[in-house]
Structure formats: C-alpha cells, structure tokens
Amino acid sequence: MDKLTLFDHVFKPKVITLENGHQVLKKRSRKPLILLVLLVVMWVSFVVTGFDLDLIIKRGGQFFVILRKIFNPDFSYYKKVVNPLLDTVKMSLLGTILGCLTAFPVAILASSNINRNRIILVTIRFILSVIRSVPTLIIASIFALIFGLGTFAGMVSIAIFTLGIVSKMLFESIEVIDMGPFEAMISYGCNQFRAFWAACLPQILPTYLAQCLYCFEINIRAAAILGYVGAGGIGILISERIGWRDYNGLGTVLLSLFMLVLCIDQLSGYLRSKLS
Amino acid sequence: MIEFINASKTYPNGVKGLKNVNLTIDQGEFVAVIGLSGAGKSTLIRTVNRMHDVTGGQVIVDGVDVMTLKGKSLRKFRRKIGMIFQSFNLISRSTVIRNVLASNVPDLPWYRVLLGLYKKEQEMDALAALDKVGILEKAYTRCDQLSGGQQQRVALARTLNQKPSIILADEPVASLDPIMADVVMSDFKRINEELKITIILNIHHVDLALKYATRVIGIRSGEIVYDGPSSEVTKEILNEVYSGKEIPELAKG
Amino acid sequence: MEHILNMYNKRPNTKWIKLLVTAIIISLVIYSASGVTYKGIAAKGSDVAFGIMYGLTHPDVSIIFNFTKEGVPYLLAQTAAIAVLGTIFGAVLAIPFSFLCSKKIVGKYVAFVFQAIVLLIRTIPSVVWALVWIRVTGPGPFCGVVTQSICSIGMISKMFVTAIDDIDTGILESLDACGCTTFQKIRYGILPQLSSSFISTTIYRFDINLKDATVLGIVGAGGIGAVLQQSISSRRWTIVGAFLLSLIVAVLVIEYFSTRIRKKLARGQ
Structure with missing residues (x-):
C-alpha cells in the first residue's frame, strides 16, 4: 500500500469490501482538486492580464491585414x-x-x-x-x-x-x-x-x-x-x-x-x- | 618477484579484504587465484599495482615496497605492470589500434596527448602486439563491432604494448562464453611462456584455472587456504577453498 | 613483419579530412571575427558593470515586499499569469494543429501544409510576434497572452505529433472487438495514451513561457520585463538587482517543481 499523503488524510480513502471480506483502499481522485486550483489560477490570470476577448474579435482582423503585408514581401x-x-x-x-x-x-x-x-x-x-x-x-x-x-x-x-x-x-x-x-x-x-x-x-x-x-x-x-x-x-x-x-x-x-x-x-x- | 609480507587490508567500512597474507611469486609464474566472490581475490590482485592500498604489512614488487610510492614514482612503477579487466575497459567508440596505442599515453609528450598523435614506430609496435593475440586484421575497425572475446584480446594487446613484466587480470574471462574463455586463457598461457611475463589472474572457472595455470592460490575470507601447483589440487582442497560447499557442476563453466 | 607493414599501409587515411575540417573551422572563425569588432568598453561601461554587481549585492528590498502594482510580487504574478494563459491557450490550439500535422491521421499532403505552418511559427522569434500583436491589441499583458498563445503552438504541436505518431493502434482493435463507438474509442483508446505526454509537454512549455514572458515585457507586452528593462536603461541598479534576483529565484523554483512533476508523469503516477 502506498504511503498516505496529507491529501489522503483530509479526504479519507474509500474502503471497498469484497464479498469474501477482503478490503481494498481506493484513494480519492485528486483530479477535482487539481482542476479547481487550475480554474482559480486561470481566473486570477484573466483578471491580472486584463484579458479581453472582445478586443481580439474586434481588432483581430487587423492582425491578418499585417500578416498579408508580411506575406507580400x-x-x-x-x-x-x-x-x-x-x-x-x-x-x-x-x-x-x-x-x-x-x-x-x-x-x-x-x-x-x-x-x-x-x-x-x-x-x-x-x-x-x-x-x-x-x-x-x-x-x-x-x-x-x-x-x-x-x-x-x-x-x-x-x-x-x-x-x-x-x-x-x-x-x-x-x-x-x-x-x-x-x-x-x-x-x-x-x-x-x-x-x-x-x-x-x-x-x-x-x-x-x-x-x-x-x-x-x-x-x-x-x-x-x-x-x-x-x-x-x-x-x-x-x-x-x-x-x-x-x-x-x-x-x-x-x-x-x-x-x-x-x-x-x-x-x-x-x-x-x-x-x- | 612479488612478495606479500603479512599484508592485510581493511576497507573504510570495516570489511577485511586481506588478513596477514604471506606470499612470494617469482618472475614468469602463471598464478590463478580462486575463491568465492568477496573472498578477497580482487583485493589481492589490485594491491600489487596499488589500485588498492594495503592497510598493514608490505607488498614488495621487484624490491620496491609499493606503499612507499606516490605520484610520479607510482605512475612510473605502474607502467611495467599490465592490467586486464572483466569488462575489458576499452574505449568502445575508438578503433582497435587507438585502444592499443592508448597504453603509450603515460610516456608521450603533452602535445601528442592533446592531439592524439602517435609516432609510426609506436603504431607498428601496436600492430605487432595485435598480431601476437591474433587479431591484426581487426586493427582499424571500431571496438564496439567486435565480439567479447575479441575485445578481451584487444585489451590483452593493449597491455602487451606496454611491455610489462607482470600482467594482473581481474576476472578476465567472466564475461565471455566458455569457448572464448578457453581461447583467451590459452592466449595468456602462450604469452606467459613466450615472453616470460608473470601472470596473476583471478578466475571463477576452476577447470580453466587447473588447465592453464602452473600455480593455484585458494583464498577464503581474506586468508590463503591453499597455495601450490595446480597439478596437486584435489577435490578436498577445492571444498575447503569454497567454504566446504560442493561446487555445482554447472558453475565450473 | 611483412604482414604488419601491409596492415599499416592499409590504415585509413584521415589526415586530409582532419586538416580540411580544421581549415574550415579556422576560416569560419576568422570570417565571423570580421563582423564582430571590439570597440573597447563603452564610456561608463565599467560603471555599468560595477553597478550591476552593486545592485545584485544590495538589492532594493523595499520593492521586493511592495505589494502594489509597482512591486515585484505583482509584476512577477502578472508575468506568471501571462505564461499560464499563454500556455493553456497554446496547448488547446495545438491539439487540432497536431492532429492536422500527423501523417497517420490526415495523410501526407495536408500534414505537409500544416507542418510548414508550424515551422513558420517556430522560426519567427516570439518577440517579433509580440511586436506585430502590439499593433493590434496595444501594449500590455494581454498582448503577451495572445503572443504566447500563438508561439506555444509551434513547439507544443511538434511534441504532440510525436506522441500521436507513437499511439498503439492495437488497443483500438480490441475496443472495436468490444463493440465501442468511435467516440468511445477516442475517449478510452486514444486519450489515456496521450494525456500524460500532453500534460508533460505543456508543463515544460510553461517553463519556457515564463522566461519568454519576461522577454516579451521588454518589447512592451506586460509583466516584469518592461520595468526591468526601464530600470536597466535608467541605471537604477538596486532596483535592477531586486528584480533580477527575484526573477532568478522564481524561475529556479518553478523549474524545480516542473521537473519533479514531469518526472512523476514519466514514471506513471
């Protein structure tokens, strides 16, 4: 059995009991926690960088105007x-x-x-x-x-x-x-x-x-x-x-x-x- | 002549490699050292050219106490002792001839070492050494394209090119198949007889040791338990060397 | 003796090749030295060198613990935020690109076109992309995010393509045998094979993007780079020291963790 980390002490592993009485510990998945942390980090990043999708939609065409000139050396x-x-x-x-x-x-x-x-x-x-x-x-x-x-x-x-x-x-x-x-x-x-x-x-x-x-x-x-x-x-x-x-x-x-x-x-x- | 006088060796972790070894090996002898793994075979061989230090007693080679040597004098002393390793220790990416020539490196001027340049005489000598072990035609191939047996013969040629008076071989045939092991052992024998070079090798294959060596030294947990001609080795002696354990037939190679 | 001499004469002659290579290298050095001229140390150049040394040994501590928008923590966080978003968007955009680059999936011709596009993205330095995007979005961190989203596509999709080409198709057959639909085959046959190498590549790219975000700042795309560059050119060495030291620490710490996570992923946990 792997060592239990801090995470496993907070979210106790699930005990699965088989019909013959043997027990297996199933650790809780860390994916929800990782996903949550990632979402928070992304939200903070959106705020800090002043992310503005409108700007891209409105002025994105400008990029292709420049790109067209670049490809016309x-x-x-x-x-x-x-x-x-x-x-x-x-x-x-x-x-x-x-x-x-x-x-x-x-x-x-x-x-x-x-x-x-x-x-x-x-x-x-x-x-x-x-x-x-x-x-x-x-x-x-x-x-x-x-x-x-x-x-x-x-x-x-x-x-x-x-x-x-x-x-x-x-x-x-x-x-x-x-x-x-x-x-x-x-x-x-x-x-x-x-x-x-x-x-x-x-x-x-x-x-x-x-x-x-x-x-x-x-x-x-x-x-x-x-x-x-x-x-x-x-x-x-x-x-x-x-x-x-x-x-x-x-x-x-x-x-x-x-x-x-x-x-x-x-x-x-x-x-x-x-x-x- | 090699003399061990009350030589003992204790490793830093307290393990005793050698205990009060007394031994005299004359020039031109062919000595096989047998014993279990960890009995002190390697330690015995490696104290001769001081790849390992003895911690008590003396090892005297040709009248020189090896423990008194250091720096330049030790390197000069090592030049007349050849050494062969279980894993060949060749530079596998280089050609055969360059591996043989590498034994000249201690004597070359520094700029030749830096540029890897060798004189024509040296190259001819190296080719002659390869010829002695019978792989002259492989001189300009890369080492990693040779079989294990051929590689060990390149290592042997490298040592011969050093013109040593003693060759130490640490498990020279342990990585070879039985047929190649026999060929390499007969090379050792021939070199011993033709060039009168002292050969000390440790070996796990008792039958090969008895077949080729003139003298057998049995060693058990750092102590010599048998020292005599190979013709007089009996089953009882082998049992004593191998701590009373019967040697399984397979282990004899 | 004769056969030894014969063998000696048969030795491969590498002397000319060695001489040729040496000659080429030496002439390359001489040629390139012609373009690089040492004009001596610039006026006050030694002051700059000593200033940097002084700044690194006497960093302005107050700015390191200044939690306003001018302080090190906020600017570092902004740089990291640019890298986070740039990497995530880059990775998401790279997924369709990498499937379109894989000969296994779309065939030779389509793959070739998209490989050329990816090569183009990789070859043009990110700073150039940033300079172009500034014209569109104006200077600021948002420009950095957009630039990195584009630039990351290049490297990430190159690594993804390798992962996709290594897919074991035997599993798809066995799922077929179980009667799976196409969607189920992708979900249970392909994704589990790709996810760990995708994540590993993305984390690696985050490492690179963090350093790159600093560089983008220099050309005006937000983060710590702009302020660092300004304090270098205005020679406020204690501030330069504070910024450089905190940047180095941040990069080293993140590199350490990213290497650990990637090692864990490679060992399969």
Whole structure:
C-alpha cells in the first residue's frame, strides 16, 4: 500500500469490501482538486492580464491585414537585409564557439564522476542554472550598456547563454560515460588528466560536437532579436521596420531569416546525424 | 618477484579484504587465484599495482615496497605492470589500434596527448602486439563491432604494448562464453611462456584455472587456504577453498 | 613483419579530412571575427558593470515586499499569469494543429501544409510576434497572452505529433472487438495514451513561457520585463538587482517543481 499523503488524510480513502471480506483502499481522485486550483489560477490570470476577448474579435482582423503585408514581401528591400543578416550569423557563430569552448572545462568541473569536490561542483551548477534563468535579451541589454551598441555585446551575451546550456547538456552526458577505460589508463600509470583525455574524451567528443551544433541552431534564432536592445544584427532592422509600419519590408527580413534558419537547421541536422 | 609480507587490508567500512597474507611469486609464474566472490581475490590482485592500498604489512614488487610510492614514482612503477579487466575497459567508440596505442599515453609528450598523435614506430609496435593475440586484421575497425572475446584480446594487446613484466587480470574471462574463455586463457598461457611475463589472474572457472595455470592460490575470507601447483589440487582442497560447499557442476563453466 | 607493414599501409587515411575540417573551422572563425569588432568598453561601461554587481549585492528590498502594482510580487504574478494563459491557450490550439500535422491521421499532403505552418511559427522569434500583436491589441499583458498563445503552438504541436505518431493502434482493435463507438474509442483508446505526454509537454512549455514572458515585457507586452528593462536603461541598479534576483529565484523554483512533476508523469503516477 502506498504511503498516505496529507491529501489522503483530509479526504479519507474509500474502503471497498469484497464479498469474501477482503478490503481494498481506493484513494480519492485528486483530479477535482487539481482542476479547481487550475480554474482559480486561470481566473486570477484573466483578471491580472486584463484579458479581453472582445478586443481580439474586434481588432483581430487587423492582425491578418499585417500578416498579408508580411506575406507580400518588398523584394527591393533585400539589399539592405544581407549585411545585418550576415552580422547575425557571424556574431552567433563566434559566440557559440567561444561559449562551447568555455563550456568544456566548466562541464568537466560540474560532473560528479570526475570532480569529487562537492563545494566546487554545487557552486558551478548553481551558477549555471542562474545563467540559464536570466533571459538572453536582459543579458544582451546589460552588455550593450557595457560594451556599447553593436555586435560585440551580442556575441558576449550569446557566448554566456551558450555556456549555460552546453555545460548543462555536457555534464549530464559526461556523468553517464563508462569510467572503465579511465580506470584502465590509471592502472597503466597515467595521471588523472591524461587518463581523462585519452579514455573519456573519445566517448564524449561526438556528443559534445552535436550539442554545440544544436546550440548554434538555437543561437541563430536568439541572435535575431538581440538587435532590439542594440546588440547588433538583424534585430535592429526588425524593430525599425515595425516602428515604421513597413510590413512589406518586415516580410523581406522575416523571409530571409526563415530561409537562413531553415538552411542552418538542415546543415546542422545533417552534421549531427553524421556524428552519431 | 612479488612478495606479500603479512599484508592485510581493511576497507573504510570495516570489511577485511586481506588478513596477514604471506606470499612470494617469482618472475614468469602463471598464478590463478580462486575463491568465492568477496573472498578477497580482487583485493589481492589490485594491491600489487596499488589500485588498492594495503592497510598493514608490505607488498614488495621487484624490491620496491609499493606503499612507499606516490605520484610520479607510482605512475612510473605502474607502467611495467599490465592490467586486464572483466569488462575489458576499452574505449568502445575508438578503433582497435587507438585502444592499443592508448597504453603509450603515460610516456608521450603533452602535445601528442592533446592531439592524439602517435609516432609510426609506436603504431607498428601496436600492430605487432595485435598480431601476437591474433587479431591484426581487426586493427582499424571500431571496438564496439567486435565480439567479447575479441575485445578481451584487444585489451590483452593493449597491455602487451606496454611491455610489462607482470600482467594482473581481474576476472578476465567472466564475461565471455566458455569457448572464448578457453581461447583467451590459452592466449595468456602462450604469452606467459613466450615472453616470460608473470601472470596473476583471478578466475571463477576452476577447470580453466587447473588447465592453464602452473600455480593455484585458494583464498577464503581474506586468508590463503591453499597455495601450490595446480597439478596437486584435489577435490578436498577445492571444498575447503569454497567454504566446504560442493561446487555445482554447472558453475565450473 | 611483412604482414604488419601491409596492415599499416592499409590504415585509413584521415589526415586530409582532419586538416580540411580544421581549415574550415579556422576560416569560419576568422570570417565571423570580421563582423564582430571590439570597440573597447563603452564610456561608463565599467560603471555599468560595477553597478550591476552593486545592485545584485544590495538589492532594493523595499520593492521586493511592495505589494502594489509597482512591486515585484505583482509584476512577477502578472508575468506568471501571462505564461499560464499563454500556455493553456497554446496547448488547446495545438491539439487540432497536431492532429492536422500527423501523417497517420490526415495523410501526407495536408500534414505537409500544416507542418510548414508550424515551422513558420517556430522560426519567427516570439518577440517579433509580440511586436506585430502590439499593433493590434496595444501594449500590455494581454498582448503577451495572445503572443504566447500563438508561439506555444509551434513547439507544443511538434511534441504532440510525436506522441500521436507513437499511439498503439492495437488497443483500438480490441475496443472495436468490444463493440465501442468511435467516440468511445477516442475517449478510452486514444486519450489515456496521450494525456500524460500532453500534460508533460505543456508543463515544460510553461517553463519556457515564463522566461519568454519576461522577454516579451521588454518589447512592451506586460509583466516584469518592461520595468526591468526601464530600470536597466535608467541605471537604477538596486532596483535592477531586486528584480533580477527575484526573477532568478522564481524561475529556479518553478523549474524545480516542473521537473519533479514531469518526472512523476514519466514514471506513471
């Protein structure tokens, strides 16, 4: 019999007695309670966000007017898109590489099977989850103030964001590798570092590279909006076009972004399938 | 020569691995250690290259008390002792040859370790080691495509490539089927005879131990209860080693 | 000796591939470095860095316990409310989408069209969607809700489709054998198989939406983001510290619970 929780003490389980006298406890379903909590939360959310269905019904058509303009891109605007788009690629590429390179030693220090020092381990993992919990756009707007407007601030924020994600994915995969070869290398007279390099690296390298590529895919999407807070790239154009209500131009920007993301996803997906 | 003088080992949780073991093993012997699981077979083998520490007494290998070694001198000492594991401990994603070459890692300059570059002579030596265990043709295949027996022979080649004077084998055939186990044991025998390498292995298959080893050490709860030539092992001795329990026929493999 | 040499000569030659890959990576780095120029730290840039440090270590505590509409609790609750509604509406909208995306149910061509739509939704960053919706609804939390309802469709339906494609159709046969109607087959044969993975995906998306709602705030879609962005640009570091710390704590706490619930769902309780 499962342990009775607080819920079961408040709502006593139903006792079912079979004809032969055996008894079974049937716990009360939690579904009504969960549903009730959910309804209350939703009602509060409706009030707090000022939900207004009328507005959507009345002005929803406006969205499709904009959408129609977006899907009718102004191709003459194309020339102005190329450079910022390449900037976005460049800064996310460099940011990804920098972030992935730093993520590697950090992830090793954050793996419980390599690093036996609990204090360092917990500290690093905590810092990593803090990094992951701050939205990229906030990080970028802080760095845009520190390094001035431009791609450098964008690159730094992407590198930090990458560090957070890749380190986490990497230490999770380091923790499940086979430590047998490591033991063998130690028995042959290697020090800890050489044993790790020779025995563990070949096991994690393909996973690590796949994770870097995956992160690059995410970063391209993330980098596209960093321009909004002044961190360079195509984001500047996006906010500028919307500000001027030039939705045809916006369409061009979004279309080229879409094509770029599609190409990079395909390429990276192909490379990742090669790695596994 | 390996000497155990009153060697004992107590684990941090109070379990006694070895109790006052006295033992001398000469260069070139083929020793099989038998006993129940948990009797201290692994502990005995692993104290020789100090993968485990003894807590009392001495273990002397070629005139050196292993407990006095540390850091660099310990690593240098370990280089002349090969070790084979039950689960092979190969890097399964790498090729066979790279696994064999890995035993060179302690001696390489750091940049070669970082880049994974080996000299041509080293690669030739590794191929020669693979040839000795008869799987030269698998040199450039990935380890995870080999059978268990082949993988254990790769591990053996990796150890040979180290040019050791002693090979320690911790349950080398426990994960293999009976036929492969026999093949791997005969490899050990051949290497022992041709290269005069001391081989100490622990093994659950009594018949294989008696067939190939020249000397058998029976161990029961940390104490040596039999030490003598394999030809003189009788049923009574085995009963004593295995705590008076009859060995079921199946367990003999 | 000869057969060893033979084997050595037969070794696969990976040197050129390795060199090529290295060359490609190095040239990519050099190429992308051309677009990213370090212009030194901006005027007062170091002040900003120290200001952030100061703010994080000396957060304005009064604002954390300020329960009016300007305080941290209300704004965090508003951000969470945006994420709650955005996730729920997104999940509900995703259900028809995911059935329409499943080749198993609607056939190849219809599935392809809807998969393209889902891909389009996923590729366009949520901030862009928010900027467009602001033109319709005006700035404020409601814009955030609408945006997230749309954006969540992309990821949620992608995960739903996988769950739908994994359905075990054997159960439908056995229900058929019991003489069930189509409605009964869906209710007792399909829903029980899908519900736990649907709920799990939705909770996971809620995690993402909570962070995303902060970002949407920056562009004017309500919640904590707008105020945070304003205090960063007006350099009121103690307030920035208070907002950032409470945001981090809130995200970490919710992430912890959502991971626990999802683990429970995966183990089947």
